[in-house]
Amino acid sequence: MPATVTLLIEPLAADDLTSDLESTFREVDASAPALRVGELSTQRGDGIFETLAVVNGHAQEAEPHLQRLRNSAAICELPEPNLAQWHAAIERATAALPAEGEFAMKLVLSRGVEHGPAPTAWLSAAPAADFSAPRERGIRAVTLDRGLAHDAAATAPWLLLGAKTLSYATNMAALREAKRRGADDAIFVSSDGFVMEGPTSSVILRHGDEYSTPAPSGAILHGTTQLSLFEHLGELGHRTAYRDIPAAELASADAIWLVSSVRLAAGLTELDGAPVPFDAEETRAFNEYLLSPRD
Secondary structure (H helix, E strand, C coil), rough: CCCEEEECCCCCCCCCCCCCHHHEEEEEECCCCCCCEEHHHHHHCCEEEEEEEEEEEECCCCHHHHHHHHHHHHCCCCCCCCHHHHHHHHHHHHHHHHHHHHHHHEEEEEEECCCCCCCCEEEEEEECCCCHHHHHEEEEEEECCCCCCCHHHHHHHHHHCCCCCCCCHHHHHHHHHHCCCCEEEEEECCCCCCCCCCCCCEEEEEEEEEEECCCCCCCCCCCCHHHHHHHEEEEEECCCECCCHHHHHHHHCEEEEEEEECEEEEEEECCCEEEECCHHHHHHHHHHHHCCCCE
């Protein structure tokens, strides 16, 4: 089986009841040209995306990812995606991948090509990077000023803060800055002093037996992996909380994790040059759960 899959998708209206969904996909060679020069996703970053993991033939958390895609579309005033069509595309691509291993699957919905056609969409899947080292040994991080207040989404909705848009240049710049400072990743802190999120991850802190993450105020992306892990922790009898977390609490945490769909749970060993307690056994248990089939 091929290790990469790319599907071009003819987006259906959300209420389209077309039964032959397979006819709306076209598989193309991942190395072949597929986008037009006038594509607004590449010209302006004008589109949204989701990245989900496929683990041993199972697409992880497909429905939560698609619900977030729909939410991002609403925020960005893009046509509402047809979730049945996207589910079918995910199933088609997953079936075409090897039955063993970890893969990253990206779903993209773009505003389209200037002067049409619009919207445009595609799915691509490829082998995931080897994240065994950050999962097992942890990562170093730095805090970076987000340059926005933690309630900015309410006062400036045009910033699209709660949407997972293709405009990721700032996030990538933050990761480069983290590496310049000798770290692996970053945690954004709001201009008014609250913990936000990582450039590509959600933040979880543990104080005693309580696990907390920043409240989903709209200024941060509500993480699918974080949601799943909190549900799991609740089933185990642990307390979880969504709250505004002052940046000062990072220094007092018993453990800190950055969690995301493909890297999964990476525990911090250092933050801004200071050591952070790293719970290797708990991190291993987190990743064991996150690698199990999840819907």
